[in-house]
Amino acid sequence: MSDRDLGIAFLGSAPLRAEASDRAELVNVVLFGETFEILEKQVKWSRIRLHHDLYEGWIDNLQYQELNIEDFHRIQSAERHVCSETVQLLQAEDAAKSTLIPQGSLLPLFDGKTTAIGGQVFKFEGEQTKGTGTREALVHTAFSYLNAPYLWGGRTPFGIDCSGFTQMVYRQYGSSIPRDASQQAKKGETLSFLEECLPGDLAFFDNAEGAITHVGIVLEDGKIIHASGRVRVDGLDHSGIYNAELGRHTHKLRVLKRLIP
Numbered sequence: 001m002s003d004r005d006l007g008i009a010f011l012g013s014a015p016l017r018a019e020a021s022d023r024a025e026l027v028n029v030v031l032f033g034e035t036f037e038i039l040e041k042q043v044k045w046s047r048i049r050l051h052h053d054l055y056e057g058w059i060d061n062l063q064y065q066e067l068n069i070e071d072f073h074r075i076q077s078a079e080r081h082v083c084s085e086t087v088q089l090l091q092a093e094d095a096a097k098s099t100l101i102p103q104g105s106l107l108p109l110f111d112g113k114t115t116a117i118g119g120q121v122f123k124f125e126g127e128q129t130k131g132t133g134t135r136e137a138l139v140h141t142a143f144s145y146l147n148a149p150y151l152w153g154g155r156t157p158f159g160i161d162c163s164g165f166t167q168m169v170y171r172q173y174g175s176s177i178p179r180d181a182s183q184q185a186k187k188g189e190t191l192s193f194l195e196e197c198l199p200g201d202l203a204f205f206d207n208a209e210g211a212i213t214h215v216g217i218v219l220e221d222g223k224i225i226h227a228s229g230r231v232r233v234d235g236l237d238h239s240g241i242y243n244a245e246l247g248r249h250t251h252k253l254r255v256l257k258r259l260i261p
Helices: 069-077 135-143 162-173
Strands: 005-009 013-017 026-031 035-041 045-050 056-060 064-067 087-092 099-102 114-117 120-124 189-191 202-206 212-218 223-228 230-236 240-243 248-258
Touching: 005 069, 026 045, 026 056, 035 064, 035 069, 064 069, 135 162, 135 212, 135 223, 162 212, 162 223, 212 248, 223 240
Parallel strands: none
Antiparallel strands: 005 035, 005 064, 013 026, 013 056, 035 045, 045 056, 087 099, 087 120, 114 120, 189 248, 202 212, 202 248, 212 223, 223 230, 230 240, 240 248
16 A cells, blocks of 8 residues: 555546546546545646556546545455445435435445445445346346446446446446456456357457457347447347347457456
């Protein structure tokens, strides 16, 4: 652990940007309960590095609070609970501090009824998971995002990109994977044939230059669920993703990976 300052997100979904500007590219979102190192602090913006996947970017200083080292260690050593409902209200004693959180948010120091951040306690009455641990449940979680709109940098049911989708589904399964498709593709066991895949394995796709630019979750019966325009189910064969609505392949298959038992 470095001696840098620490922070934690207290809003449902805070934008993480490529530069210190509200107009800068959205590269990610920081969900409620996620902790990070503060690498650089300016008057309005801070450059941070998320602890769970080491992703970096700029966050508005009004959208997080600093975390002391004692609270950080308490959160890190506690069992990890994840919100598994599309959206849920965290109720504070002061109603003005209550907040909505999306699926995939963390619930720091959850005791079965409440979650806490820096002395602020919130009542949580929704569904949560410590990790489903089964492929069947992983696929069920993936379908809970069906028709979520595509959003570059998004990780919520209200806007999500392809690798944000796989990262969030795997989080609720109980597995932590990197943020970007190209990073995820470096993990796990490579599978030689589509017939080897089990539901929940990942399929990666590349562009004309050979760079991995897309990822989805393999289903049974030659199908895949992925975020492209929206979270959708399409056909999957040895060539790649086949979109029946368009009557053509839309993504070229590069590699198949198994990241979970």
